[in-house]
Amino acid sequence: MITPGNPRFRVIYVIWAFLECTGYGGLMLGWGSLVYVLKDEGLYSDVCDSTAQNTSSHNIIRSTNDSDQQLAVGCKEQDTKLASIFTIATSFTGVSSFVIGQINFKFGTRISRVLASILYITGAFLIAFTSQEVQWIIFPGLAFIGAGGIMYLATTIQIANLFPVGGAAVVGLLCGGFDTSAGIQLMVKFGYENGITRQTSYLIIACTHFLTFVSTFCFLPRGFIPRPGPGIITYETNGANIEKDTTIEKKDTEKSVEFERPEEGTGNIRSLLHHMLTPTYLLHVFWQVVLQLRFYFSLGSINITLEKLLDTKVQVSHYTDVLLYVMMGGIVVSPLAGLMYTHQRKLFEKSRTTFKRQMMPTVIPLALTTTLCVAMSALVLVEDSSVLYAMFILLVFFRSFLYAISVGYITSIFQSAFLGSMFGVMILTGGIVSFLQYALFEWADSAGLKQVNVFLLVLSCVTYIHPGYQWLACVRAERRRDN
Numbered sequence: 001m002i003t004p005g006n007p008r009f010r011v012i013y014v015i016w017a018f019l020e021c022t023g024y025g026g027l028m029l030g031w032g033s034l035v036y037v038l039k040d041e042g043l044y045s046d047v048c049d050s051t052a053q054n055t056s057s058h059n060i061i062r063s064t065n066d067s068d069q070q071l072a073v074g075c076k077e078q079d080t081k082l083a084s085i086f087t088i089a090t091s092f093t094g095v096s097s098f099v100i101g102q103i104n105f106k107f108g109t110r111i112s113r114v115l116a117s118i119l120y121i122t123g124a125f126l127i128a129f130t131s132q133e134v135q136w137i138i139f140p141g142l143a144f145i146g147a148g149g150i151m152y153l154a155t156t157i158q159i160a161n162l163f164p165v166g167g168a169a170v171v172g173l174l175c176g177g178f179d180t181s182a183g184i185q186l187m188v189k190f191g192y193e194n195g196i197t198r199q200t201s202y203l204i205i206a207c208t209h210f211l212t213f214v215s216t217f218c219f220l221p222r223g224f225i226p227r228p229g230p231g232i233i234t235y236e237t238n239g240a241n242i243e244k245d246t247t248i249e250k251k252d253t254e255k256s257v258e259f260e261r262p263e264e265g266t267g268n269i270r271s272l273l274h275h276m277l278t279p280t281y282l283l284h285v286f287w288q289v290v291l292q293l294r295f296y297f298s299l300g301s302i303n304i305t306l307e308k309l310l311d312t313k314v315q316v317s318h319y320t321d322v323l324l325y326v327m328m329g330g331i332v333v334s335p336l337a338g339l340m341y342t343h344q345r346k347l348f349e350k351s352r353t354t355f356k357r358q359m360m361p362t363v364i365p366l367a368l369t370t371t372l373c374v375a376m377s378a379l380v381l382v383e384d385s386s387v388l389y390a391m392f393i394l395l396v397f398f399r400s401f402l403y404a405i406s407v408g409y410i411t412s413i414f415q416s417a418f419l420g421s422m423f424g425v426m427i428l429t430g431g432i433v434s435f436l437q438y439a440l441f442e443w444a445d446s447a448g449l450k451q452v453n454v455f456l457l458v459l460s461c462v463t464y465i466h467p468g469y470q471w472l473a474c475v476r477a478e479r480r481r482d483n
Helices: 007-025 027-041 076-107 109-128 138-162 167-180 182-193 198-219 266-276 279-300 302-309 313-327 330-347 354-380 385-413 416-434 436-447 449-462 465-482
Strands: 232-237 240-245
Touching: 007 138, 007 167, 007 198, 027 076, 027 138, 027 182, 027 198, 027 279, 027 302, 027 313, 076 109, 076 138, 076 279, 076 302, 076 416, 076 436, 109 138, 109 198, 138 167, 138 385, 138 416, 167 182, 167 330, 167 385, 182 198, 182 313, 266 279, 266 416, 279 302, 279 354, 279 385, 279 416, 279 436, 279 449, 279 465, 302 313, 302 385, 302 449, 313 385, 330 354, 330 385, 354 385, 354 449, 354 465, 385 416, 416 436, 436 449
Parallel strands: none
Antiparallel strands: 232 240
């Protein structure tokens, strides 16, 4: 009989978790397809003023000899309204994930997943029943879908703890499934173009969602899956990072990271706060939220970008489909990110210090992720449709590496009992920062997308400070040992 958290059935757990993430995890990432459908249905077209429509540069109707290929670009007001749906959804995902993360820390995996399921099913029904008469329910609908989906990923990645070797690859695989779930929105778009209404598609999503209860009640434990092997902690002493190997000294329970289920009391809370206030964690949060803002703005503005570069509705539809096809390639790219992380860990497994063995493998993956972001941001500045394919590919590589490396970093360095809270704080911060999308869209409306994209390119370059600090800390640790 399959029991929750049993290492003998770990392959079955991974397969089911992958299918779960693929089917329900990252539907919010398919925003490009959903906004195409919503715009074609005329959602919030009532905010467009017909007089202003004739003079605004965004409100052109480009035609070809084939009338079916007309592209009704809409108006700035409609674009801003639709973009705000995605902005609020991404921000709510962060805030709610922090709350559920605290519930996860206090009550364990099962309660968290039940709450995530309630959010997700409610969100699917709200999107299904969005109409011209009740347009506003699309806001909480997409937000609930996003919050529920990210919590499925956050609670299933602990399965990697069942794999002493290759755990990072498992995290990458699950993140790849999360990426691939954007294809569900593409299926909704295909169904819409072939006579299946958006309402029908989302009712199907809501009803089949009950399949996630298999993991909730059969595969995953009520609490947490423990992480095997030694843990390390880092703390500040006279301004320098000092390491402590918990396999050698475990006398101070407040500094040990080797317990699996947090006990009641202030000691564990102090230990959690201690880890969160280290430069290691704070810089990682900064790195994550800045790059995530860049990714979200790219995804939220994709429809506006395509309409600006292309001439017909057919072309916009084609490139929207291509983007989603490429995003489904995350199923391959994310495991590659995990394998690269695993390879880096093997390279440094014989390092003289525990600190270097733990931290140095993160330097190249973190730097490579930032480089992918910078390269993608540079291509966005090229206002030519010929670069769209390359931009889509870089976007997917960037997104896959961002989340696979980000999650892998936390699961490798911090123990599983703190995972929900630390992941939740990171997502909360990202959600708050995601509200800046609204300001960025307003800036783009007044000055154009190019200025905003240049700003985000420069901001992305700043995140090189994270891998740089990791490398410098490792070098200093080696020097202190030599002295």
